[in-house]
Amino acid sequence: MATHKPDARALLDDRGYSGALIRGQNPALLIEKAVRDRITESYYWKEQCFGLNAATLCDRAASLAFIGGTYGGVGKPTPFLCLLFKMLQLVPERAIVLEYLNFRDRTEEDEVEEGEGENEGAPEEKENEEVVMRGFEGLGKPRGDFKYLRALAAFYIRLAWEPVEIYRTLEPLLSDWRKLKRRTREGFVLTTVDQFVDDLLTKDRVCATALWKIPARSLLEDLELLEPRVSPLGDELEELENEMEGVEEMRNVGSEEG
């Protein structure tokens, strides 16, 4: 029977770490030492993360109420960051991470949205892959019933997966406009899933964590590893741009006159 350790002792044992590697290194090193120490010293880590596996982690993730890194004067880690660290300890298989990202309750989907529950063709395992392949999801009908779990999985993917997979898997989330609460050092601010994912793809730091540098999208396109991204705005894009230019022009004229 495959097992994990209940806590981070093995993960943090520099002399004897023998678990799964991420890009050739101990996954714990993806979190900076100072933050790592605060995580393993935190009450949430000790009390709520002890002994979790990839299934029981869902219990905690389902009750997440905000994302964020560290906060307060002492730099307390958010539960979100603690669970990320737990995922780095567990290194869940690909299918599990995709399940976190795209889980959709069948009951809701079958009974309410699709109507016809019977004629369901594709086996569920394939479904996640399809979402990734299609490039983007139907607008306004985002997958990932638990939006904070979805954000957590996205964060993990950005840290642990390979560049092409990162773009392919995370870009569909750029059309998920659901709100996320983010804890900052001083308080709370509002962001969205698409904004958070955009941060993951373009920024150097997110949630008290340095993001390793991934090759630019254009480079992967030149190497023919990625197709150019098609915005889900589609035909609307041009229209919107013209509108925007109109607004800009009006603004410019206004400022000249004033």
Add this chain to the structure above:
Amino acid sequence: KFWDDEDVPDEVDDTDGVEPEAERVAWKLRELQRVKRERDALVAAEKEREEVERRRNLTAEERE
């Protein structure tokens, strides 16, 4: 200074679908900005390539 969880005012509401239309429009603007940013980066990269090319030609002519 002593920090406590409960001391921080939390007036941020993350409920979705309160104003569906406004939420959709706000997203459209963000998406538009992303597309523009991508495009601007491509244009900038192209310009740089041209500039490098131009300089290379200049030095070649100067050498003659």
Add this chain to the structure above:
Amino acid sequence: RQHLLKVGETGEVKVARVEEVRERLRWLARKRREEVGGEVVDLGERLERRRE
């Protein structure tokens, strides 16, 4: 609690399979629907309408 049972006497935690993860998420989704009373009514209503 469940996680303590899982840790058991060996101090090891069983690695979860994707099926267990999905099952867990379904259970949590159901639980959440039941907790948010309004949604249950809503869903019930919709189900009723579908049957008609």
